[in-house]
Amino acid sequence: MSTMELYQLTAEKLSAMLANKECSSEELTRSVLKRIEQKEPEIAAYVTVCGEEALKAAAAIDAKRAAGESMHPLAGIPLGIKDNICTRGVRTTCASRMLENFVPPYDAFVMEKLNAAGAVMLGKLNMDEFAMGSSTETSYFQKTRNPFDTERVPGGSSGGSAAAVAAGEAVAALGSDTGGSIRQPSSYCGIVGLKPTYSSVSRYGLVAFASSLDQIGPMGRSVKDVAMLYSAICGRDNHDATSALREYPDFAKELTSDVKGLRIGLPKEYFGEGVAAEVREAVSKMAKELEKMGAELVEVSLPSTDYALSAYYIIASAEASSNLARFDGVKYGYRAKDFANLTEMYEKTRSEGFGAEVKRRIMLGTYVLSSGYYDAYYKKAKFTQLRIQQEFAEAFTKCDLLLTPTVPDTAFKLGENVDDQIKMYMNDILTVTVNIAGLPGMSVPCGFDSKKMPIGAQLIGPKFSESTLFRVASAWETSVGGFDLSRTLA
């Protein structure tokens, strides 16, 4: 392993090396920045790279360590941040023309935590515009490519985060997940991604898409890395009213790989028609492997799954139509050049500043909240949400967690689904229920299909059951001898 470059290593390994002074944060950061320079022309994961600032931060951490200060496990580890998480002094674009030059005067709560931990921020990662999309193709700036096959999408909306982590352009990254935006790209890029329990990570400073569903989460190349990053960002924030009042353990420290006696539910609706045979087989194989390790497999049913996607697109779009109304050209962000009056200023600013997908969802959301349609759409969707929550609760009386495919298929080619919205939205069919129910969901790699593209398996647990998800994921990871990113890290 001594021949390996620093950028190829996990946060866990690097943290130990930094602690043992086997390398400095500056060396590590240089290694990753060099990798970024090499790979960006091909991958295009970053909207903004903060090379100088990162090296400065790394040097400062090295100095602290040299002075003998006690250090957080993430101190000196270079991370990428999705570009919808506000970073003080560094532009935060949401991959939109609307916020092309928006520089927040404040840090998101998670950034405050990471800065306090001494993590090094490499830059801001590409995404679907305002996190609306499943391929990162709706970004105003660039199309990010899948490191396993650059003809293919990295998934989305946290496509930049997933591609960067898989390609060694960041040791780990933060993404955000409203309907699958961490898990689907993690699945497509062969990495581990966690959508935490709603309310466990503060949303303060996350530019809102759908407030009741959005959650920031960690993405990494190993289960432990994701657990480390999750431990660093979760916790109560008084500036987020929906933030849970509770204490969290150190998930990385308490991580075990013992699944004996755990009941793993396999919801039949998640293995049905529409899920590629190779994906189904890979996940079933993983289930059998866990059974061999002592877990018990249970078949369960979540009958309302069919309605989840519709409910999701109604609720998420409704909230988005309101959340994105503030981008009106008055205070910050893009403002159209020529206008005759206020109404025209609004119309032109929003027509020119937003891309097609964002406008589509704003219109959808505006429609479902309109008087006369509210009851038929929004109210019904909220009712469906309640049903889905109840069905999950019911399922969790029979098992400790669920195992499903993350996405029905592996990564598709750029441009393949651009003109077929329904097909694009189907990408989220297995992930949206988790957001609708506020549960934690995690995607872990579980093999490759015949196209040599990674397949992801999704673990879903009751609220605040992240420890259990990490345990099962870690057992699986150990049994396969770690996740294979040799092709993308080379």
Place this chain on the structure above:
Amino acid sequence: MRQDYEMVVGLEVHAELNTASKIYCGCRNAFGKEVNTQCCPVCMGMPGTLPTLNEKVVEYAAKMGYALNCTINPVSKQDRKNYFYPDLPKAYQISQFDIPLCEHGYLDIWVDGAEKRIGITRIHIEEDAGKLIHDDSFTGTLVDFNRCGVPLIEIVSEPDLRSSADAKAYLDTIKSILEYINISDCKMQEGSIRCDINVSVHKKGEPFGTRVEMKNVNTFSGAVRAIEYEANRQIEVLENGGTISQETRRWDDLKGQNFLLRSKEDAQDYRYFPEPDLLTIVLEQDYLDSIKASIPELPNKKKARYIKELGLPEEDASLLAELKEKADFFEEVLHAANIKPKSASNWVLGDVSRLMNETNKPINDLGIDPKQLAEIISMQEQNKISSSAAKQVFEEMLKTGKAPSELVKELGLEQVSDTGTLQEIVDTVVANNQKSIDDYRNGKTNALGFLVGQCMKASKGKGNPALMKEMLLKVLEG
């Protein structure tokens, strides 16, 4: 307004609360500061920021709810009201839609000597918007965000008001209650109370007419004018064979007219939905009980009690009850000695209020001990001192701080009721004022007043005027 018509009025009063900080962020809730200095990323609606509810706002609004006899919903929620306007940075206002904090209340008001009950539909909490600045010194429009997020309560009445006088009494009572429970500064000139007015008219005995909403009414006197203007406008339309359409009009107080703002067809769809960034407001019974217990007797109830139990005239009752400190002072005076309520009222509304105006000080800063004032009133009632002597004692008491009884002795102001002494004075006055005596006997009865005055003067203000008057009459009629 024509006698054959009746008007129906409902009011929506917006009152800014005087909490220390804003409703959803930690910014100071302060008026009159330099433009855009009392704001932060949260109240300016910057991307990624989130609101957190100031609990004081809920407490204040619940207080008003109890003051207006409402049911306080133990569970209520906040909603987003979506519309675009440059003074609204998030492009939605956080308000309460279908489950407000307070509902189903009422307010008793006094109009023309009678008590009248006005239904209160609801009271909800919401945030204020910023202010647009237009000025000839620059082109375009600028926005001041200082007012964004200032907490408001909206008090919605039932359409129970039937005249502009009803509306005036209602608004005055609401204002005095807000001041009594100290939740709003009620400064009209700072826009801390504003109202929207719904008016309809119908011929007496016929069903209610179509209502028209008027916005931008910022003073109570403006409300009276606006209501009368709108009722007359509607009557004129109807009398000319027209119909009233449901619309929103803007009141222009300077012109004394209103103008069409938007018709029903252009009514905005606010697309209300539950605010996902905030939790449901859940209030414990203990908390609600403690708020309820903190409500003092309110001015309208005080006023009714003063009229009914103390037998005070309505005007006295109104003036005394208007300000809590004044009412408290009055009651302290009243209870400090066995005196008539009307005597205490005369003093509080007379000399004490005059002093307040002269010195521009609140009643409690005048340095008047209610017990001592009560002593003065009591001595006056018992004819121990005359009314002019009472005033003299009052002034001296303020100057020296000495006890009234001591001052009466010191200044020799004890009223003389000894008939022998008084008879001497009366006889002297009669002897010296033959012309007045003739005048009285010739039917000019007001000459008696002059003669009593002369007796008072001769007694150096100490003679008992009632006794001397009696003696004079004996002479005059005898």
